[in-house]
Amino acid sequence: MDKDTVLTVKDVVKEFGTNRVLDGISFEVKRGEVVVIIGPSGTGKSTLLRCINQLTPPNEGRVWLGDREITDKNTNINQIRQDIGFVFQHFALFNHLTALDNVEVGLYKVKKMSREDARKKAIAELERVGLKDHMEKFPAELSGGQQQRVGIARALAMDPQIMLFDEPTSALDPELTGEVLNVMKDLAKAGMTMVVVSHEIGFARSVGHRMIFMEDGHIVEEGDPEMILRSAKKERTREFLHKITELYGG
Amino acid sequence: MELLDYFITIAPVLGKGLVFTLLFTFVGMIVGFFMAVPLCLINLYTHGFWKKVVTGYVELIRGTPLLVQLYIIYYGFPKFLLPLGITVTPYFAAFLGFILNSAAYQIEYMKGGFKAISYEQIEASQSLGMSRWETVITILLPQGLRFSIPALSNELIYLLKYTSLGFVIQAPELMTQAKELASTHARYMETYLIVAFIYVFFTFLLSKISDMVDEKLRIPGFAPEKIR
Numbered sequence: 037m038d039k040d041t042v043l044t045v046k047d048v049v050k051e052f053g054t055n056r057v058l059d060g061i062s063f064e065v066k067r068g069e070v071v072v073i074i075g076p077s078g079t080g081k082s083t084l085l086r087c088i089n090q091l092t093p094p095n096e097g098r099v100w101l102g103d104r105e106i107t108d109k110n111t112n113i114n115q116i117r118q119d120i121g122f123v124f125q126h127f128a129l130f131n132h133l134t135a136l137d138n139v140e141v142g143l144y145k146v147k148k149m150s151r152e153d154a155r156k157k158a159i160a161e162l163e164r165v166g167l168k169d170h171m172e173k174f175p176a177e178l179s180g181g182q183q184q185r186v187g188i189a190r191a192l193a194m195d196p197q198i199m200l201f202d203e204p205t206s207a208l209d210p211e212l213t214g215e216v217l218n219v220m221k222d223l224a225k226a227g228m229t230m231v232v233v234s235h236e237i238g239f240a241r242s243v244g245h246r247m248i249f250m251e252d253g254h255i256v257e258e259g260d261p262e263m264i265l266r267s268a269k270k271e272r273t274r275e276f277l278h279k280i281t282e283l284y285g286g
Numbered sequence: 287m288e289l290l291d292y293f294i295t296i297a298p299v300l301g302k303g304l305v306f307t308l309l310f311t312f313v314g315m316i317v318g319f320f321m322a323v324p325l326c327l328i329n330l331y332t333h334g335f336w337k338k339v340v341t342g343y344v345e346l347i348r349g350t351p352l353l354v355q356l357y358i359i360y361y362g363f364p365k366f367l368l369p370l371g372i373t374v375t376p377y378f379a380a381f382l383g384f385i386l387n388s389a390a391y392q393i394e395y396m397k398g399g400f401k402a403i404s405y406e407q408i409e410a411s412q413s414l415g416m417s418r419w420e421t422v423i424t425i426l427l428p429q430g431l432r433f434s435i436p437a438l439s440n441e442l443i444y445l446l447k448y449t450s451l452g453f454v455i456q457a458p459e460l461m462t463q464a465k466e467l468a469s470t471h472a473r474y475m476e477t478y479l480i481v482a483f484i485y486v487f488f489t490f491l492l493s494k495i496s497d498m499v500d501e502k503l504r505i506p507g508f509a510p511e512k513i514r
Binding site: 089091114115116117118120121122124126128129130131132141142145146173174175176177187190191194 | 413415
């Protein structure tokens, strides 16, 4: 296996009852690569991300983080999840904790850092997403964009090898979307390996190294974002891209 | 002033009864609470045998009157416990009855509290690498129990009044004493009015205290606002 491969997904199948949501998905993500997954609703994009860190264990197929197999029964899943940052569509902040505590809690509970070191690191992460001034606020006291940035800081604080973003801006208005995308752009520039499920074509074009178009549990087409956006090989990809470009702008 | 004299006469005995009423209430509530927390978590977040056991327990207790439960414990249990050398005293029966009863209701009340926590938060804690146990301790308990406070305060107040059923098994609580005093002195109206006043006083006090606790522990942004 290539040393530069951070994530390997091989023949992943997920069924909910008789509904085959993922029908044999395979792809790889290299270190520092930003992969953007697009596709219509209900095609299994979110399920795919969740199959990677086993929030939804796949029925078939295997997933590796580096050379550690995540899907192996003997793998300590809690150990490996520390290395996979996950950002949720609806932020999923812990409502009873301040922004600072949200970022800190994984550090001292899971990574067993001292409270003092955890605090220092958490403050640094919040500063990185531009929220140091709001660190004492509770989630309900923050805007959607701020909440999502706390969510990103919380995942980043664990020093993950890869960050998974599950439609991180789809619950936000355009202005708040901008502030979250900026944080993600900085992250990408800093060399973070990222898999992003999103309809943000602009982000895919400027930051993405590769674009995957998914439909009905299959990868229809993948390649350089610019190439796909301009001249997708498959008719279905063009049709879909045309629709979202109209909605979100190129 | 005659009423006052009467009150002074019966106060020591009523006081003794009140001590037991409060003892039954708080022991029932507190021990019931520590039983209810794990049982509620099993009921909500696991599948399988133990979940069914908890559901069965709750339905059994909720499906029968407390009066019947006390009778079974006090008059029924000795048949099995006496051969083992255990005597079922009124205290034993009362404590056990109130604890088991309150635990079942508290499980149901807490379920409401825990269900208010979005499942995404559980997934978020898992995605950070938290174990189940860490998720329970750091994410579920602090929120679920907070959301349960208003319902639990209801249970506390109910329990305080339900301990008055202790008189049917001669547990020496407030009502048992009052019944005795009322018939000894043949002054039913006054005695029961005084008792009623004592119950009102303590329920009011407890509800004020739980409101304060609720306010103090409230998560910012989760306070109900007036509808304008």
